[in-house]
């Protein structure tokens with residue numbers, strides 16, 4: 185969800201105003217994705233590298249996330265959204281972590297769409313964690329080295345309950361994956377947009393889904 189800061193700067197507003205507008209774009213996008221029949225929508229809200237930002241910005245983002253969780257939970261319930269988190273959200277403190285857990289539990293039965301928020305997430309750290317757990321299983325005699333394959337690695341990833349990524353959209357003109365779902369994006373279609381995240385809306389999502397549908401996916405075949 186890139187471009188919140190630039191969106192704010194263009195209007196002479198503080199960065200936090202861009203993040204607030206970004207949170208509005210989250211609401212719109214979740215609803216539009218559910219209506220379009222998207223099964224799982226993962227939003228990269230905070231990378232493990234984002235701690236390099238100023239203390240003020242990190243605390244603004246934490247407050248915004250707390251506010252979003254408190255205010256949106258009823259809407260998520262009404263719209264059939266199941267909320268999940270990946271990454272290491274505990275780093276945001278016990279208060280936010282408790283709210284996240286409550287939101288996850290409260291929305292567990294929802295079936296319309298799964299909204300996954302990646303918070304303090306880094307794909308390499310996720311893969312390293314999977315490798316560590318497999319090594320432990322081998323050391324404990326629970327599995328053999330030969331049994332380690334793509335499937336067993338996949339099962340240790342935080343995304344193991346959900347299908348592989350089909351479409352990855354990055355906003356704001358950046359053309360990089362920036363440590364997001366590297367394993368899961370192996371065969372994903374990539375769409376890079378100049379649109380700044382706060383300007384992303386149902387039309388932008390519809391366009392991206394249209395492009396995705398028009399592409400021929402070959403998964404390495406012909």
Ligand code: FPP
Nearest residue numbers: 185186187188189190203206207210229252
């Ligand atoms: C990147 O834009 C955006 C972020 C690091 C934060 C994204 C967070 C939200 C949209 C807030 C709410 C989230 C949820 C899930 C409710 P940037 O700050 O890097 O923008 P820039 O590249 O223009 O500086």
